[in-house]
Amino acid sequence: MAPKRNEPDLSFLLDHTSHILRTQMSAALAEIGLTARMHCVLVHALEEERTQAQLAELGDMDKTTMVVTVDALEAAGLAERRPSSRDRRARIIAVTEEGARIAGQSQEIVDRVHREALTSLPEPDRATLLQALNQLTEGHLATPAESPRPARRARQ
Template sequence: MTAPANARTAPDLSYLLDRTSHVLRTRMASALGEIGLTARMHCVLVHALEGERTQAQLADLGDMDKTTMVVTVDALEKAGLAERKPSSADRRARIISVTPAGAELAARSVEIADGVHEAVLGSLPKGDRDVLLRALNRLVEGELSTAVEATCARRARQ
């Protein structure tokens, strides 16, 4: 007698990571939406404040394609939160400069993001929280540090 084709021999790690990631993203989107930001806008503002970065560098940090990055920066400019300026290192490149209003909103968005993360992690006993964070960091720095190209894989809708 053979085992059914759907019998699992290992935990469904893909489901667990996808589900928790999806729900965390929706909670973050809702919380940041209360101050008029998307998660992408938050990402661009926070990383642009860390130092002079080009649109391409910020897109890489936020895992955004070129088109999504342009749309995000357009929205930030329209809201008066950021502006494109020539790079001091490469005049052909544009950096994203955060305005004072953008810096103020970025500080609020960091508090909001930290609050969402704390609420999620706070739902776990401290020992479990520490183990989870250690394990996820090991995966991010090790086995899952580099994405592979797959012609059949599709990115989930954001």
């Protein structure tokens, strides 16, 4: 006999909704030839001069994934690797004019997908959900626990 669950399955609820949101985001961004990682790199690279390592950290990507993502952005003419203006030993990811245009489009898509996800909730519940999620990510769920077998983190 299975043990009785005494609490809601928060892990399932968060994992499931996150997975579905990622699939919807992936499909929407694919319409303009981007992945969520490509969008992330473009947007963060436009904010300020950043190295590939800094962008990888912001996007929670390992080195290999970051290289593949930047290679794809370069092949599409959306970004390029350039020497940093602040440190000539470092190379930054610079967004091209076309990349900036596409980043604007992709941000509109990301905003639309998020807005559509929230429309299934009554208006007052939307703000409550966002406030509660922010409190969790800034509080109890801000830092991963140390573990001898770390959980794999799914990323879009």
